[in-house]
Amino acid sequence: xxxxxxxxxxxxxxxxxxxxDGALPLDDMSFVPSEWDDQALEEALLMKEEAxxxxxxxxxxxGDVDNMLFTALAKGADRAVKLVGDFSRTLPNRLRARLFAxxxxxxxxxxxxxxxxxxxxxxxxxxxxxxxxxxRAHASVVRDVHIExxxxxxxxxxxxxxxxxxxxxxxxxxxxxAARKPPRYVTIAKVRQIQKSATLEEVxxxxxxxxxxxxxxxxxxxxxxxxxxxxxxxxxxxxxxxRLLEDKKLxxx
Amino acid sequence: MGQxxxxxxxxxxxxxxxxxxxxGRGRELAQATGGTVTLAAFGEGARDALRDADADVAxxxxxxxxxxxxxxxxxxxxxxxxxxxxPALVLLSNTTMGMDLGAxxxxxxxxxxxxxxxxxxxxxxxxxxxxxxxxxxxxxxxEVPDGAVVTVIPGSWPAAGSSGSPRIEEMPxxxxxxxxxxxxxxxxxxxxxxxxRADILVSVGRGLQDPDxxxxxxxxxxxxxxxxxxxxxxxxxxxxxxxxxxxxxxxTVKPKLYFALGISGAPEHLQGMKDAELIVAVNSDENAxxxxxxxxxxxxxxxxxxxxxxxxxxGRAG
Ligand SMILES: Cc1cc2nc3c(=O)[nH]c(=O)nc-3n(C[C@H](O)[C@H](O)[C@H](O)COP(=O)(O)OP(=O)(O)OC[C@H]3O[C@@H](n4cnc5c(N)ncnc54)[C@H](O)[C@@H]3O)c2cc1C
Ligand SMILES: Nc1ncnc2c1ncn2[C@@H]1O[C@H](COP(=O)(O)O)[C@@H](O)[C@H]1O
Numbered sequence: 132x133x134x135x136x137x138x139x140x141x142x143x144x145x146x147x148x149x150x151x152d153g154a155l156p157l158d159d160m161s162f163v164p165s166e167w168d169d170q171a172l173e174e175a176l177l178m179k180e181e182a183x184x185x186x187x188x189x190x191x192x193x194g195d196v197d198n199m200l201f202t203a204l205a206k207g208a209d210r211a212v213k214l215v216g217d218f219s220r221t222l223p224n225r226l227r228a229r230l231f232a233x234x235x236x237x238x239x240x241x242x243x244x245x246x247x248x249x250x251x252x253x254x255x256x257x258x259x260x261x262x263x264x265x266x267r268a269h270a271s272v273v274r275d276v277h278i279e280x281x282x283x284x285x286x287x288x289x290x291x292x293x294x295x296x297x298x299x300x301x302x303x304x305x306x307x308x309a310a311r312k313p314p315r316y317v318t319i320a321k322v323r324q325i326q327k328s329a330t331l332e333e334v335x336x337x338x339x340x341x342x343x344x345x346x347x348x349x350x351x352x353x354x355x356x357x358x359x360x361x362x363x364x365x366x367x368x369x370x371x372x373x374r375l376l377e378d379k380k381l382x383x384x
Numbered sequence: 385m386g387q388x389x390x391x392x393x394x395x396x397x398x399x400x401x402x403x404x405x406x407x408g409r410g411r412e413l414a415q416a417t418g419g420t421v422t423l424a425a426f427g428e429g430a431r432d433a434l435r436d437a438d439a440d441v442a443x444x445x446x447x448x449x450x451x452x453x454x455x456x457x458x459x460x461x462x463x464x465x466x467x468x469x470x471p472a473l474v475l476l477s478n479t480t481m482g483m484d485l486g487a488x489x490x491x492x493x494x495x496x497x498x499x500x501x502x503x504x505x506x507x508x509x510x511x512x513x514x515x516x517x518x519x520x521x522x523x524x525x526x527e528v529p530d531g532a533v534v535t536v537i538p539g540s541w542p543a544a545g546s547s548g549s550p551r552i553e554e555m556p557x558x559x560x561x562x563x564x565x566x567x568x569x570x571x572x573x574x575x576x577x578x579x580x581r582a583d584i585l586v587s588v589g590r591g592l593q594d595p596d597x598x599x600x601x602x603x604x605x606x607x608x609x610x611x612x613x614x615x616x617x618x619x620x621x622x623x624x625x626x627x628x629x630x631x632x633x634x635x636t637v638k639p640k641l642y643f644a645l646g647i648s649g650a651p652e653h654l655q656g657m658k659d660a661e662l663i664v665a666v667n668s669d670e671n672a673x674x675x676x677x678x679x680x681x682x683x684x685x686x687x688x689x690x691x692x693x694x695x696x697x698x699g700r701a702g
Contacts, residue, residue, distance in 0.1 A: 142518070144518060144519055144521060144648075145669070147671060148518060148521055148522060150522070155522075170620075225491075225496075225497075228491065247483065248483065250517060250518045250519050251517055251518065252499060253498065253499055253500065253515045253517050253524055253526065254496070254497050254498065254499065255486065255487035255490055255491070255497040255499055255533075256483060256486075256487045256499065257487075258487070259483070259484065259485070259486060259487025259488040259489075259490075259491065260487045260488070260490070260491045261491075262487075262488045262491070263487065263488035263489065263490065263491025263492035263493075264491045264492070266492065268456060268562035268563050269455060269484075269488060270455050270484060270563070271455075271480075271483050271484040272480045272483055272484060272633075284566075287480065287484075288480060288633050289453070289479075289480045290479060290480060290632060290633065291571055291633075291634075291635070291636070292570075292571030292572060292626060292627075292629075292633065292634060292635070293568070293569065293570055293571050294568075294569050294571075295452065295453070295565050295566075295567065295568045295569065296565070296566040296567045296569070297563065297564065297565050297566060298563070298564045298566055299562060299563050299564075300561075300562040300563075303562075306483070306484075308633070309616075309620040310620075312622070313620065313621045313622070341494075342490075342494055342495055342496040342497075342529070343496060344496050344497070344498055344526050344527060344528065344529060344532070345526065345527040346524050346525070346526050346527075347512070347524075347525045347526065347527060348524070348525050349517075349522055349523070349524045350522065350523055350524075350525075351521070351522060351523070352516070352520075352522070352523040354676040355676065355677075356676060356677070357675055357676055358663075358665060358675045358676075358678035358679060358680050358681030359679065359680050359681070360670075360675070360680075360681050360682065360683070361680060361681065361682040362682065362683070363682065363683045363684050364684070365684050365685070365688045365689055365692050366692060368666070368682040368684050368689060369689060369692045369693040369696050370696070371680070371682075372664060372680075372693055373693070373696055373697065373700065375662075375664070375680060376608075376641070379640075379641070379662060381583075381584065381608075381640060381641050381662075382608075382697075382700070383608075383609045
């Protein structure tokens with residue numbers, strides 16, 4: 132059975148986001164794999180431990196995705212594929228989804244895993260878009276994926292902790308909320324080593340057209356409020372907290 | 385604007401608050417341009433729930449396939465409705481159902497989409513939406529093209545107060561060919577403690593770094609007479625049981641005091657705790673969105689603060 136994990140990298144939220152003229156200077160920012168795509172990869176690797184599957188990590192060449200793909204190989208993915216063409220960092224999700232969908236159809240992928248969402252998918256989540264474009268069975272906000280014959284089972288989360296066990300016939304597309312275990316860690320040395328021995332497969336692709344939306348401006352939302360800040364001295368902060376709790380009568384007498 | 389199609393969700397025999405929010409705004413937008421509001425609803429129970437909803441038409445999908453939520457059945461029904469009615473705007477809530485169906489519906493109907501919408505308004509000739517992106521750190525104002533699918537974050541604006549009497553149309557439920565729902569499970573009730581009943585929550589996030597540090601949170605909670613809760617990654621890592629999770633896919637809490645320790649304040653977390661009476665946030669990143677909902681905050685290391693605070697509280701008690 133063939134599993135593809137669709138991955139993208141997104142700006143690192145740990146860094147200060149500076150908006151310039153209503154847009155993000157993406158070329159100056161540092162990128163990290165989308166956290167939920169990492170979860171999807173981990174789930175695929177766990178599935179590989181219990182069934183006869185081939186795991187391929189797939190990313191679109193919008194800049195520097197090589198490291199992300201080599202890391203996937205170092206973690207245990209069987210193959211890593213880069214969809215190459217004339218793509219920029221600002222490639223909208225609708226076009227990314229088309230590229231991924233074309234690849235999954237052409238390669239007859241059985242189970243597609245990808246993150247349930249990403250921090251930048253303003254025009255739709257990849258899982259749903261790929262499912263819609265390929266007409267495959269799908270479910271999002273899921274975890275605990277297992278292969279059973281020509282079916283996959285998973286748990287779909289509703290709000291408030293309610294959930295459902297589901298079964299989908301392959302080919303299927305799943306938007307992963309979280310892997311069964313935290314994503315595994317590989318050392319930079321191991322990634323370097325893989326980089327020397329393995330290659331990324333390049334597949335030529337063309338984005339084509341899709342219904343897009345126009346962004347007028349990006350900005351930092353006006354905060355409705357802000358905390359009164361106590362500074363960065365641990366003892367002073369602890370003291371302030373105790374005084375606050377005294378004031379509010381929240382201390383046990 | 386022609387028709388606004390709203391995908392309704394029911395809870396305990398009522399339309400959900402999130403659906404009422406969509407109806408209110410959908411009605412305003414439709415009214416301004418002489419358009420209409422259509423609800424798409426599922427299951428026998430929906431009929432009662434939407435009897436006095438402020439919509440012109442309600443299409444109730446009924447049959448074996450909609451006894452519980454099944455993405456395939458719901459999507460087939462919605463796709464048929466969209467095909468048939470050609471709505472100018474399709475609104476879903478950014479719930480599991482909206483996240484599940486919004487994008488696939490948009491893709492299969494070749495309609496544009498705007499996700500994570502927090503505001504939707506008309507400006508001269510254009511329909512505009514604000515989309516919340518980058519974990520709530522940024523917003524984007526987006527032009528919503530005719531025919532778009534928009535998923536709206538629940539709680540973005542007040543729910544509709546007005547009511548109406550929609551004309552009910554029946555639609556037989558499509559069959560599920562590829563997707564089966566085997567079992568629906570209620571939330572794990574209580575677990576070891578019920579965080580929704582605690583007056584004081586010491587809530588830890590990924591900033592905890594290591595499960596061994598949970599001890600520090602336990603000791604602080606003990607000193608405060610509170611209970612330890614957490615953000616989602618702490619549960620996904622297996623450090624605490626799911627019953628302790630606060631947020632969109634966890635519990636909604638409203639304690640007298642909520643300590644957010646090493647929690648960034650992603651929208652999905654805020655959804656579960658923003659109404660706490662008093663929020664104190666500690667995060668080494670001064671730009672963490674949690675400080676926007678907290679009443680008091682500090683940029684210190686939680687691994688230093690927790691023991692220091694515990695010691696002070698214990699010293700005071702002793
Ligand atoms: C459908 C869906 C549902 C979800 N439901 C939930 C939910 O119910 N609840 C939930 O919480 N999340 C939920 N999430 C996940 C959510 O999007 C975030 O990923 C999550 O809330 C982040 O948790 P965090 O703040 O602990 O981690 P991070 O975002 O990684 O933040 C950790 C913070 O700790 C700070 N920090 C690190 N070290 C220290 C230190 N030593 N001292 C002080 N501060 C430190 C960092 O500055 C950072 O701000 C959901 C996501 C999806 C897609
Ligand atoms: N009548 C309904 N109409 C639309 N969605 C529903 C309906 N009943 C349940 N759901 C959805 O099915 C899932 C389980 O809901 P519930 O059974 O109400 O907890 C949630 O995503 C609900 O929004």
